[in-house]
Amino acid sequence: MSEDRPAAYxxxxxxxxxxxxxxxxxxxxxxxxxxxxxxxxxxTRGPKVDEFETDVAEFLGVDHAIATTSGTTALQLAGDALGFGPGDEIITTPLTFVSTTYPACHTGATPVFADIEPETRTLDPEAVEAKITDATEAIIPMHYAGHPADIDELLAIADRHDLSVLWDACHAFGTTIDGDPVGNERDLATFSFHPVKNITMGEGGLVATDDDEIAARVRSLRSFDMNYEPDSHEDEPWYQVTEGLGYNHNVTDIQAALGCEQLARLPEFKQRRQEIMAQYDEAFADLSGLRTPVVHDDVDPMFHLYAVEIADSFGCSRKEFVNAMHAENIYVQVHYVPLHFHPFFRDEYGYERGQFPFTESVYERIVSLPLFPGMTDEDISSVVRAVERLHEYHAD
Ligand SMILES: Cc1ncc(COP(=O)(O)O)c(C=O)c1O
Structure with a gap:
């Protein structure tokens, strides 16, 4: 038995x-x-929000960037702007955070899950195509951990079946494919600027699109669906009227100031995330039973999560791995409990365990190790050491 026992033992x-x-x-x-x-x-929302939106639009190469209070509200605004409603089916992944389904759930449309492609853990285009019916309106792919879904294939399917595509790019701000930022594809993309994401505003989100109509709709809904300058009331500056059911999803200049500074630091953050990943990749390359993330050749990822998979040959279960890492004071996390396991999706839409085998087998093994630019080299070493000694302990 090794002398270097894990804390859990x-x-x-x-x-x-x-x-x-x-x-x-x-x-x-x-x-x-x-x-x-x-x-x-x-x-409240003022010139700093305008500046942030202009900077992000330029960074992504889109005509419109509309900031909002969170990734979740960006998704809700997107679902409303795309006109989803009862009777519509929206295809998405079960291996995601619940907000990815909100454009469907909050509009009365139905979230239809399709299984994932296990290598990148993103929507499998073939599984998507198999779910298309006459009621299908849209696809919501999610770029798991920051690695893009199969954008070309999913767009080809959407073209063939005349579907909208709403990209949940909340994990992928800063990822590029052949140098082109993820998030400028049709019809629109949403981002999150929560503190664990690639850049932060405290809380914040954004809708990115080239579509003038969608952008105008999102802007209006963000602020009470209010027309602040209705025709024939030019000399009545107080005359502001609601044209539909909107929200107050206005983000503040305080948050936007944070966002502008963070955006300027994105190259530094991306480089540091990649350095940390490279150190992990190297340290874990020969560790049996631990699968490190895959990156396709054309992708330059800004990974939000470093999600590894723990197989039986590691020597312990994923559950034991998580609890052993917590005992080391390293708070790894699991992304995600598949949505079809959640009571809401079971009770409301009739989903059951066993329906999405690839999602379920990835879920059984997946764990996110610490990854953020502020990690020191000592932090990285402590994670590597904790994983290595757990592996050694079980190998003995
Ligand atoms: C894939 C995904 N979509 C949407 C969201 C929602 O973002 P926010 O926390 O900014 O509301 C999250 C947040 O964790 C997420 O991971």
Missing amino acids: GGTAVRSDPLGYGGQTLGEGEKTAVAETLDADYI
């Missing part, structure tokens, strides 16, 4: 301070920019 934890799987990386620039907005005229 009586050894001393590899670290005493907790390390999460993700988190924000903020500096003086962000603090100054946020403080400056507090002295400005606007603390």
